[in-house]
Each structure stands twice: as structure tokens, then as C-alpha cells.
Amino acid sequence: MDLNQRKKQIQDRIAELTGNMQKISHDLDQPLPADLEDQAIDLEDDEVLEGIGRANLQEVRLLDQALKRIADGSYGICQKCGDPISQARLDAVPYAQICRHCASPD
Secondary structure, three states: OOHHHHHHHHHHHHHHHHHHHHHHHHHHOOOOOOOHHHHHHHHHHHHHHHHHHHHHHHHHHHHHHHHHHHHHOOOOEOOOOOOEOOHHHHHHOOOOOOOHHHHOOO
């Protein structure tokens, strides 16, 4: 995959995650039901949604960093050893900053 395709893939993923976060924010803004049991269930659901929202936000941050690396020419180069990061790894984790070898525990 060339860098323009990779950039588009990353931008599309950011747009998807941003849309998800907007839906989560909307759901969290809904008033609680009057019934106490329903309130308890809604509060538990809200905790799950907040966790998903935090995970989405973290992925967006990592993807934004990947776009910056594409712009400055360092995308796909391991930040530890300087070797290229495999296309398979970038396909699986487009925001990868280190190669598979450096990511593996010794």
C-alpha cells in the first residue's frame, strides 16, 4: 500500500472513530429514566460507553501521530532501531511506531 492509500485509510478510520465518539456523547447526554432499576442499568451502560469513548480517543491520537509521521517522512520506520516496519504490521496496526522485532519481548 502506498503512502497516499495509507493516509486515506488512516483518515477514514479517524472519521469513523469521531462519528462513534459523537454517538457516544449523544447517548451519554440522555436523561436517566425515572425507574431506579433502569437508572442502575443505564449508569452501568454509561461506564461501558465512556470506556469505549476513551479507547476511541486514544486511537484517534495515535492515528493523528501516524499522519504526522507520513507528513515528515518517518512513517513506517521503527523509532527504536531505524529499520522499516513491515507492511503486514502496518496493515494490522497503521499507527505502529516500532517494528515487530522491537515490539517483541526479549
